[in-house]
Amino acid sequence: MGTSDDRPKYEFVDMDSSGEGAVRTAFTNQVAYCEANGAPITARIVAAILAVVEGERSNALIERIRGWHGAPLADALPLRVAGGIHSLHLSGDAPELMPIYRGIPAADTDIVEQVIFGHEAQLLPWLDGPPQTNEAGRSSNFIAAMLWLASEGLPARFECLELGSSAGINLMLDRYGYDLGGVEVGPANPVMTFKPEWKGNPPPDEAIEIVSAKGCDVAPVDLTDPAQALRLKAYIWPEHTVRFERIEAAIRAASDKKPDILKMNAAAFVEAELAKPQAEGTTRVLMHSIVWQYVPKDQQQRIVAAMEKAGARASADTPLAWVSVEADRTVHRHVLKVRYWPGGDEEVQLGWSHAHGADIEWLGA
Structure with a gap:
């Protein structure tokens, strides 16, 4: 699935380039x-x-x-x-x-x-360290992808594992409400509600449940610590005032119940979690947003290997999925992609997304 004809193109830049210039x-x-x-x-x-x-x-x-x-x-x-x-x-x-x-x-x-x-x-x-760009609006992408996975026949009860969780704002995605092209998802009294500008067909209207959400970060942020919260706010682009409102809502939510974040590197976390038993009737999903570029190459290779090994033993009752929202620097947008096992292990692009969830262009059927 390609880009829209009217999407501006930029010069390709190798993310890993170094040296002069x-x-x-x-x-x-x-x-x-x-x-x-x-x-x-x-x-x-x-x-x-x-x-x-x-x-x-x-x-x-x-x-x-x-x-x-x-x-x-x-x-x-x-x-x-x-x-x-x-x-x-x-x-x-x-x-x-x-x-x-x-x-x-x-x-x-x-x-x-x-x-x-x-x-x-x-x-x-x-x-000394990469930005902590934790943004609740990106959760809309994860939820849309889970709706699509449920429509593909995977169990609609999701066990979520997130890389680079930072303060765990996206680990609280089951506490938020969503209006995704008219498809409404979430609790009756959500902490906050997202209604991104939606382009294209709506996602599948499925009943989904988040049964657990756990994440990792090499330097987790405690939202309930004012000094750490201020550092997180410094990475928010000041033009996007709604993001400051969201982080205050996330702080309140974390004060009620902290998200489950482990201080681990991404590869060790994935290997450890995939080795654990998976309940039948659940879909285990690895998810990350604007994180992959910060993961060292050797850890990327370990994660891919661990996912493919776990995918090979996945079953219809205990499937595995991989949802990512990462930057495409040639169009300065973010690509929402999904893989799942068994049966659909080819990567599928479901959409294009704004960096902070302001809009989603849905490409999924």
Whole structure:
């Protein structure tokens, strides 16, 4: 299933590219990506950071960016720095950023340069790990995929396993309500409700149940800790005000009952969970969103091998599925894909999705 004819195409960028020119490519690609996803303020910040990096001044932060040892796009280097700068704005420590975050025309490069050189010690730690882009709106994709899996004849009771759960916001997907192209799913009194702009046919109208949801992260975030919650908010693009409302709702939900998150790497988690007995009449589903690029290559290989091995022993009563929502940088959208075993182990693209669940273009039958 291909892209829509009117979807703009961008130059292909190898997510794993490194070396000369890779830092500039990562920042310019991130600017275009932000602009394509309704985030002009974040695009301004990222563009200004690049201008400072390519300028004449230097400090430890700038030198780490210039000499980045990994793949800057796969490592989300631009968003690491942008998250740190946003945190200074949210905490009130850098009032000079106010015009940019209010969307007012300003001397962006001069302002960001002042912040980078005035808050070097506060910003340096933000380079040490990838962004925690936990967004509840992505749950709509997972639910739509489960509706489709149920329509394919898989048991409609789902045991969910999530990679890169961060704060576990998507692990609470059974507490949310959904209106997906007119198909309504969820409890009578949901914590919050999602109604993404829907394009295409509605998903299948099936009765589904989430029987369990467990996730992993190498650095889990505790939503009930105000300091950790503030860090998570710093990665929210400021243009998307509804996302701040969602995270506050998620904080309240986590305060009532914390999501089940293990501190583990992705491969070890998948191998351990797939080795456990599976109840008959349930579909075990591995799911992840905007995570795969952060998983080391050796762990990716282990996960694929573990899934295919488990898929080979899956049965009609105990099937296995794999649902992913990951970036396609050639169109600056996200691809919703599904595999399942037995019988349908070829990957199927079910749709295109906005980065934060604002809209879904459904391609599934």
